[in-house]
Amino acid sequence: MARVNTRQLITDAAVRVAARHGISGASMDEIAVEAGVAKGSLYYNFASKDAIFERVMRDGFERLGTVLSEARQGEAPGAVRAVAWATLRALRTNPDLARIMAAEVFRTDRPWHEALELARGSVVVQYRDVLREARVARGATAADAEQITETAGAALFGALAGAFLDWLLFRQDQPLELVLDQVLALGE
Amino acid sequence: MARVNTRQLITDAAVRVAARHGISGASMDEIAVEAGVAKGSLYYNFASKDAIFERVMRDGFERLGTVLSEARQGEAPGAVRAVAWATLRALRTNPDLARIMAAEVFRTDRPWHEALELARGSVVVQYRDVLREARVARGATAADAEQITETAGAALFGALAGAFLDWLLFRQDQPLELVLDQVLALGE
Amino acid sequence: MARVNTRQLITDAAVRVAARHGISGASMDEIAVEAGVAKGSLYYNFASKDAIFERVMRDGFERLGTVLSEARQGEAPGAVRAVAWATLRALRTNPDLARIMAAEVFRTDRPWHEALELARGSVVVQYRDVLREARVARGATAADAEQITETAGAALFGALAGAFLDWLLFRQDQPLELVLDQVLALGE
Amino acid sequence: MARVNTRQLITDAAVRVAARHGISGASMDEIAVEAGVAKGSLYYNFASKDAIFERVMRDGFERLGTVLSEARQGEAPGAVRAVAWATLRALRTNPDLARIMAAEVFRTDRPWHEALELARGSVVVQYRDVLREARVARGATAADAEQITETAGAALFGALAGAFLDWLLFRQDQPLELVLDQVLALGE
DNA sequence: TATGAATGAGGTTTCATTCAT
DNA sequence: TATGAATGAAACCTCATTCAT
Numbered sequence: 001m002a003r004v005n006t007r008q009l010i011t012d013a014a015v016r017v018a019a020r021h022g023i024s025g026a027s028m029d030e031i032a033v034e035a036g037v038a039k040g041s042l043y044y045n046f047a048s049k050d051a052i053f054e055r056v057m058r059d060g061f062e063r064l065g066t067v068l069s070e071a072r073q074g075e076a077p078g079a080v081r082a083v084a085w086a087t088l089r090a091l092r093t094n095p096d097l098a099r100i101m102a103a104e105v106f107r108t109d110r111p112w113h114e115a116l117e118l119a120r121g122s123v124v125v126q127y128r129d130v131l132r133e134a135r136v137a138r139g140a141t142a143a144d145a146e147q148i149t150e151t152a153g154a155a156l157f158g159a160l161a162g163a164f165l166d167w168l169l170f171r172q173d174q175p176l177e178l179v180l181d182q183v184l185a186l187g188e
Numbered sequence: 189m190a191r192v193n194t195r196q197l198i199t200d201a202a203v204r205v206a207a208r209h210g211i212s213g214a215s216m217d218e219i220a221v222e223a224g225v226a227k228g229s230l231y232y233n234f235a236s237k238d239a240i241f242e243r244v245m246r247d248g249f250e251r252l253g254t255v256l257s258e259a260r261q262g263e264a265p266g267a268v269r270a271v272a273w274a275t276l277r278a279l280r281t282n283p284d285l286a287r288i289m290a291a292e293v294f295r296t297d298r299p300w301h302e303a304l305e306l307a308r309g310s311v312v313v314q315y316r317d318v319l320r321e322a323r324v325a326r327g328a329t330a331a332d333a334e335q336i337t338e339t340a341g342a343a344l345f346g347a348l349a350g351a352f353l354d355w356l357l358f359r360q361d362q363p364l365e366l367v368l369d370q371v372l373a374l375g376e
Numbered sequence: 377m378a379r380v381n382t383r384q385l386i387t388d389a390a391v392r393v394a395a396r397h398g399i400s401g402a403s404m405d406e407i408a409v410e411a412g413v414a415k416g417s418l419y420y421n422f423a424s425k426d427a428i429f430e431r432v433m434r435d436g437f438e439r440l441g442t443v444l445s446e447a448r449q450g451e452a453p454g455a456v457r458a459v460a461w462a463t464l465r466a467l468r469t470n471p472d473l474a475r476i477m478a479a480e481v482f483r484t485d486r487p488w489h490e491a492l493e494l495a496r497g498s499v500v501v502q503y504r505d506v507l508r509e510a511r512v513a514r515g516a517t518a519a520d521a522e523q524i525t526e527t528a529g530a531a532l533f534g535a536l537a538g539a540f541l542d543w544l545l546f547r548q549d550q551p552l553e554l555v556l557d558q559v560l561a562l563g564e
Numbered sequence: 565m566a567r568v569n570t571r572q573l574i575t576d577a578a579v580r581v582a583a584r585h586g587i588s589g590a591s592m593d594e595i596a597v598e599a600g601v602a603k604g605s606l607y608y609n610f611a612s613k614d615a616i617f618e619r620v621m622r623d624g625f626e627r628l629g630t631v632l633s634e635a636r637q638g639e640a641p642g643a644v645r646a647v648a649w650a651t652l653r654a655l656r657t658n659p660d661l662a663r664i665m666a667a668e669v670f671r672t673d674r675p676w677h678e679a680l681e682l683a684r685g686s687v688v689v690q691y692r693d694v695l696r697e698a699r700v701a702r703g704a705t706a707a708d709a710e711q712i713t714e715t716a717g718a719a720l721f722g723a724l725a726g727a728f729l730d731w732l733l734f735r736q737d738q739p740l741e742l743v744l745d746q747v748l749a750l751g752e
Numbered sequence: 753t754a755t756g757a758a759t760g761a762g763g764t765t766t767c768a769t770t771c772a773t
Numbered sequence: 774t775a776t777g778a779a780t781g782a783a784a785c786c787t788c789a790t791t792c793a794t
Contacts, residue, residue, distance in 0.1 A: 006774085021297050024212030028768060038776045040771090045774095049768060103291050106353040109209050124354070131373070138376075151351050151359065151370040158350020159343040159374065165294040166312070166342035182340040185319070186347065187375050188326075194757080216785060226759045231786065233757090382778080397673050400588030404764060414780045419765065421778090479667050482729040485585050500730070507749070514752075527727050527735065527746040534726020535719040535750065541670040542688070542718035558716040561695070562723065563751050564702075570753085592789060602755045604792090609753095613789060 007045050009035045011059070014052050019096035023053055023104065054112035057104060060097050061119035064090055068126040078134035080187070083127070084160060085180050091164045092176060098168070102161050121150075128153035159183050195233045197223045199247070202240050207284035211241050211292065242300035245292060248285050249307030252278055256314040266322035268375075271315070272348060273368050279352045280364060286356070290349050309338075316341030347371050383421045385411045387435070390428050395472035399429050399480065430488030433480060436473050437495030440466055444502040454510035456563070459503070460536055461556050467540045468552060474544070478537050497526075504529030535559050571609050573599045575623070578616050583660035587617050587668065618676035621668060624661050625683030628654055632690040642698035644751070647691070648724060649744050655728045656740060662732070666725050685714075692717035723747050 013035035017026040028049055032039040046052045064087070071086035072079070091098040104110065105120060131152050132145040160183055167179045201223035205214040216237055220227040234240045252275070259274035260267070279286040292298065293308060319340050320333040348371055355367045389411035393402040404425055408415040422428045440463070447462035448455070467474040480486065481496060507528050508521040536559055543555045577599035581590040592613055596603040610616045628651070635650035636643065655662040668674065669684060695716050696709040724747055731743045 022212060022295060024210060025297065027766080029766095039769095040776045040778095041774085043769070044776085099294060102294055106287060106290055106357065107210060108357065109213065135376070148373055149366075149370060151354050151367055152373050154354035155347040155351035155371045155374055159347035162346020162349070163339050163343035166339050169294065169296065171339065178337075179339055182337060183343045185336055185340050186343055188323070215783080217783090227786090228759050228761095228788085229757080231788095232759085237785070398588060398671060400586060401673065403762080405762090415765095416767085416780050416782095417778080419767095420780085425764065475670060478670055482663060482666055482733065483586060484733065485589065511752070523745075524749055525742075525746060527730050527743055528749050530730035531723040531727035531747045531750055535723035538722020538725070539715050539719035542715050545670065545672065547715065554713075555715055558713060559719045561712055561716050562719055564699070591787080593787095603790095604755045604757095605753085607790070608755085 006035075006037060006041060009037065010042060010045055011052060011056050014056055015094070015096045015100065018053070018056075018100050023100065050111045053110075054115060056097070057101065057112060057116050058119055060094075060101050061116065061123055065119065065123050065126065068123065072126070072130060076137075078130060078137035080130055080134050080156075081180070081184060083130045084156075084183055087157075087160045088164055088176055088180055091161070095168050098161070098164065102165055124150050124153040124157060126153070127156040131156065159186060194225060194229060195243075197225060198230055198233055199240060199244050202244055203282070203284045203288065206241070206244075206288050211288065238299045241298075242303060244285070245289065245300060245304050246307055248282075248289050249304065249311055253307065253311050253314065256311065260314070260318060264325075266318060266320075266325035268318055268322050268344075269368070269372060271318045272344075272371055275345075275348050276352055276364055276368055279349070283356050286349070286352065290353055312338050312341040312345060314341070315344040319344065347374060382413060382417060385413060386418060386421055387428060387432050390432055391470070391472045391476065394429070394432075394476050399476065426487045429486075430491060432473070433477065433488060433492050434495055436470075436477050437492065437499055441495065441499050441502065444499065448502070448506060452513075454506060454508075454513035456506055456510050456532075457556070457560060459506045460532075460559055463533075463536045464540055464552055464556055467537070471544050474537070474540065478541055500526050500529040500533060502529070503532040507532065535562060570599075570601060570605060573601065574606060574609055575616060575620050578620055579658070579660045579664065582617070582620075582664050587664065614675045617674075618679060620661070621665065621676060621680050622683055624658075624665050625680065625687055629683065629687050629690065632687065636690070636694060640701075642694060642701035644694055644698050644720075645744070645748060647694045648720075648747055651721075651724045652728055652740055652744055655725070659732050662725070662728065666729055688714050688717040688721060690717070691720040695720065723750060 010031065014026060014031050017030050017034050020026075021030075026049075028039055028042055031052070032042055035042075042049075042052070046055070067086050067090040068083060071083050075082040104116075107113070110116070128148060128150050132148045135145040135148060136142065163179050163183045167174065167176065171179075198219065202214060202219050205218050205222050208214075209218075214237075216227055216230055219240070220230055223230075230237075230240070234243070255274050255278040256271060259271050263270040292304075295301070298304070316336055316338050320336045323333040323336060324330065351367050351371045355362065355364065359367075386407065390402060390407050393406050393410050396402075397406075402425075404415055404418055407428070408418055411418075418425075418428070422431070443462050443466040444459060447459050451458040480492075483489070486492070504524055504526050508524045511521040511524060512518065539555050539559045543550065543552065547554075574595065578590060578595050581594050581598050584590075585594075590613075592603055592606055595616070596606055599606075606613075606616070610619070631650050631654040632647060635647050639646040668680075671677070674680070692712055692714050696712045699709040699712060700706065727743050727747045731738065731740065735743075
């Protein structure tokens with residue numbers, strides 16, 4: 001159990017350090033100091049630096065996937081606004097992690113690339129599905145709704161991430177609800 | 189004369205290498221080989237690795253800004269579709285650069301951060317303005333249009349970048365026009 | 377424990393290498409080989425090459441200061457000969473270090489310049505004081521003795537260093553006592 | 565003739581740059597800028613960086629030798645004070661060069677080492693001779709005077725250099741004559 | 753007589769990883 | 774379960790030198 005705590009300590013520290021310097025710029029030394037453990041403990045708990053960040057990234061996308069599922073279950077189908085809002089709140093819960101995910105999501109050179117793609121894909125699919133449901137809810141046929149592809153899901157995710165980071169870096173004095181309005185303003 | 193050519197050779201090579209390994213992972217050795225010059229020539233023409241990528245990033249955003257201006261000048265105000273299409277074509281012209289820009293645009297730890305922010309800001313403003321114009325074109329008052337802020341511009345840019353990279357990595361067999369349709373499908 | 381030993385191993389090696397090539401010409405590679413440790417160990421134990429030589433130079437002057445204090449305590453005031461002899465013996469104990477100190481003592485461009493100046497100053501003051509005491513011992517008033525300034529101390533140190541290095545490079549076959557006589561021959 | 569001027573321009577610049585950074589730290593780039601010529605011109609006028617500094621050092625010691633000869637010719641034999649004063653004035657004429665000479669005089673790793681040793685030797689011999697003459701002038705026999713060796717000459721040179729640099733770095737507000745007094749105060 | 757772009761060997765430094773304790 | 778000294782490959786960068794003009 002102490003071990004579980006140490007692992008969490010390490011991944012949390014890794015996220016904070018990577019938010020400051022990027023993943024490549026995050027040194028194991030600085031992560032160890034930030035976590036308050038010795039450098040050797042990093043290797044006792046993880047096989048490598050890559051293993052730490054694979055865990056970080058996978059956890060991040062899986063958590064986002066869970067958030068989206070829960071948001072959709074609590075609403076009628078096609079509740080784009082609810083899903084978007086759930087996304088923004090999730091990103092705000094851990095802004096450091098949000099920044100890392102935004103910078104890494106389209107990189108193909110990382111060792112965890114393949115594992116990450118699955119998690120990312122299941123998130124994008126959820127955005128696609130909610131967009132399809134919304135089209136159906138507006139009276140479209142199922143065939144028509146299927147014109148919506150994962151590319152649209154990626155676009156919605158990009159819009160949310162772009163708007164959130166804009167808010168995080170430049171407009172934190174404003175309520176997050178305004179960000180939601182601005183993203184949905186694209187849908188007019 | 190030769191110097192101008194060499195500098196271009198170097199920045200072009202730097203973009204290709206960074207697309208493969210990220211900016212941190214792009215070594216000066218590999219950039220030199222890719223550019224076909226000696227490593228010393230990199231330092232004769234640029235003060236540092238950072239200086240190379242500052243130039244790369246700044247050129248990228250300035251180029252995008254120019255593309256957007258030109259697209260807007262050739263159309264009636266509020267031509268979101270035209271601006272979006274111009275963006276996608278510009279990204280396709282240099283997909284390697286597009287990937288780097290997407291990964292770097294929200295990083296604040298880079299030495300070129302401040303310079304980049306100006307260039308990024310002027311791009312985002314153009315998206316915001318075209319969204320405002322579109323709202324006016326649909327009959328809204330000027331006051332109503334000004335509800336649209338730069339956050340919406342950032343969202344549009346994020347949507348375009350997200351959709352483009354999704355296409356670049358997974359769906360290059362499809363025509364780019366479909367990406368445009370999917371992004372605009374958010375606006376329904 | 378091991379660390380203390382390693383640090384000493386490194387500074388000792390650095391002195392030997394710098395005696396051969398000068399401080400600027402002493403490469404970290406050669407120091408590592410000379411010390412019998414890996415190059416990385418140099419940086420585990422010292423922040424930089426400069427930090428190594430700051431330690432070397434500071435230790436050197438502090439050691440000399442201690443030697444002078446002890447020599448003066450064992451003699452009547454104004455024992456110039458005893459102090460000069462203690463200096464020459466100390467220089468002979470580590471001739472490599474003596475050469476480095478002679479070459480570096482008046483450089484102001486080194487990062488350790490300021491720290492070194494303090495150590496050098498306290499040595500020069502001791503030479504000045506023993507010269508003053510000697511003048512008093514010959515019957516001069518205290519006011520008269522205070523005509524002697526640190527410049528005279530610097531001159532005595534320069535005379536000893538110049539004579540010692542002349543001996544070291546060209547006349548090691550002769551006993552060191554002759555060097556003492558030659559320096560004191562200035563005082564006639 | 566233009567060439568002669570350029571060579572002088574270069575060696576003068578080299579002295580200034582080396583006074584700031586040491587000889588090893590003096591880059592050909594900085595020397596060229598300081599001299600106001602292109603880097604290529606350095607190599608048109610000198611074979612190498614070493615050739616520049618060999619010229620600088622040799623000129624310096626030869627100039628000092630000339631100054632000493634002239635000072636001795638203008639005085640009665642054994643005029644230690646006159647010779648010491650001539651030395652101090654010569655050092656003050658070009659303090660940058662004086663600093664370089666002090667730092668380099670006992671280095672054996674420079675390519676110009678052997679050439680320099682001759683010039684240095686002839687200077688030291690003059691100090692030795694004037695010390696011998698002084699002893700004779702005080703009534704000693706020739707045999708007794710020959711007890712004075714070149715080591716004493718090196719000591720006198722070291723005393724003058726040490727005192728001068730102490731003045732140069734810390735006490736330039738005082739007249740140089742005081743430095744002369746302090747050095748001669750050793751001879752009491 | 754002079755230039756400056758280009759070079760590449762070699763320098764200092766970083767850092768993920770190992771391992772004895 | 775945890776530590777931290779030690780490692781060495783590989784990174785960034787410097788700089789004396791060359792050469793076409």
